Amino acid sequence: MLQFDLLKTDPTSHARRGALTLGHGVVQTPLFMPVGTYGTVKGVTPRSLHEMGAQIILGNTFHLWMRPGLDVLQGFGGLHGFEKWDKPILTDSGGFQVWSLGAMRRITEEGVHFASPVNGDRLFLSPELSMQIQTVLGSDVVMQLDECTPYETRGQLTTEGEARQSMEMSLRWARRSQAEFQRLNNPNALFGIVQGGMYENLRAESLAALVAMDFPGYAVGGVSVGEPKEEMLRVMAHTPHRLPAHKPRYLMGVGTPEDLLEGVAQGVDMFDCVMPTRNARNGTLFTRFGDLKIRNARHRADQQPLDSSCSCYACAGPSGVPWDQGGREGFSRAYLHHLDRCGEMLGPMLTTVHNLHYYLNLMREVRDALDAGEFAQLRARLRAERARGV
Structure with a gap:
């Protein structure tokens, strides 16, 4: 099931405020979805995700099919029961993961032949099988199987002809995904994915064809695949606001806090990215005043928290009282620097919670600003603060 209610629009941009009703609850948009590839958001308990306000998380069809396998997941009634998460889940179709296998995979009209990265077994993933796997997972939002159009092909920029072939195959796979999803009587929601590489005319063709198929929601795929930032921003400015206004819009795999603000301004409702969790494990922390590298020696004796305005654990x-409001219960930069230098697992756990x-708090602020009619002011202030640097 899916119902999208458009609650408010911003007069200064394409930004919008909405509420999305899914099988496991109502989520408020715009929103950010933490990535839990293997059925877990790395280093964070479901309880912590609840406490920090996560409304919906991701799982990955490809990896969960590999491990633990569909027989195990069926025994738990799907992914919700397996990972003990009672809110909505979105699952990626596996298309991006297959694309990232490079020489280990061969794409044909029927689907993708590839060697398992786990044990080398020869496997085959088709639009139909992706729908079958995601039905077993029981995800609230199911993604069509698509071919992720690369920015470069064999070391050269992907040509318009190559991008067209990829986009048109994704459209054919969208029709097959939709037919199989309906055959399975899946009660959840299937999203189509707009492709077309960096070519706006191809994006427009893909969008029009998918809209004619009348999916419950739409995603913009094939960005953040190695292209320069200005190219990603150009696609972001072109595509999302052209999607149907009465349906949710999802920008896949993006990105930095600045990218999220820009995406909201262009009409995006849903975001996901591994950046906050991956960067946390590598010692890069996001703060109101720019990014902080906790491994830098200057933090060795620093008694400040990562962000004096932050209420995270x-x-x-x-x-939950930030330092700039008189709280003094948080962990110092010196302590987090120490944990990182010693390789203690508590370090990335704490930094992941922070990121x-x-x-999640950034998106909460965005929703509040849209409710109050103050998105333009918030956007300008947050961009200026982040540009200042820590």
Whole structure:
């Protein structure tokens, strides 16, 4: 099931405020979805995700099919029961993961032949099988199987002809995904994915064909695949606001806090990205005043928290009172630097909590600003603060 209610629009941009009703609850948009590829958001308990305000998380069809396998997941009634998450879940179709296998895969009209990255077994993934796997997973939002159009092909920029072939195959796979989804009587929601590479005319063709298929929601795929930032922003400015206004819009795999703000301004409702969790494990933290590298020696004796305005457990401790409001229960930069230098697992756990809290709180601020008719002011202030640097 899916119902999207458009609650408010911003007069200064394409930004919009909405509520999305799914099988496991109502989520408020715009929103950010933490990525839980293998059925877990790395280093974070479901309880912590609830506490920091996560409304919906991701799982990945490809990886969960590989491990633990569909027989195990069926025994738990799907992914919700397996990972003990009672809110909505969106699953990626596996298209991006197959694309990333490079020479280990061969794409044909029927689907993708590839060697398992787990044990080398020869496997085949088709639009029909992707729908079958995602039906077993029981995800609230199912993604069509698509071919992720690369920015470069064999070291050269992907030509318009190559991008067209890829886009048209994704459209044929969209029709097959939709037919199989309906045959399975899946009660959840299937999203189509707009492709077309960096070519706006191809994006427009893909969009028009998918809209004619009348999916419950739409995603913009094939960005953040190695293209320069200005190219990604150009596609972001072209495509999302042209999608149907009465249906949810999802920008896949993007990105930095600045990217999220720009995406909201262009009419995007849903975002996901591994950046907050991956960067946290590598010592890069997002703060209101720019990015902080916790491995830098200057943090060795620093008694400040990561972000004095942040109410996450890492910065504010159990009270949730930020330092700039008188709280002193959080962990210092010196302590987090120490944990990182010693390889202690608590370090990336705390920094992951911080980065996810930052992203989720950013989107909460965006929703509040849209409710109040102050999105333009918030956008300008947050961009200026982030540009200042830590």
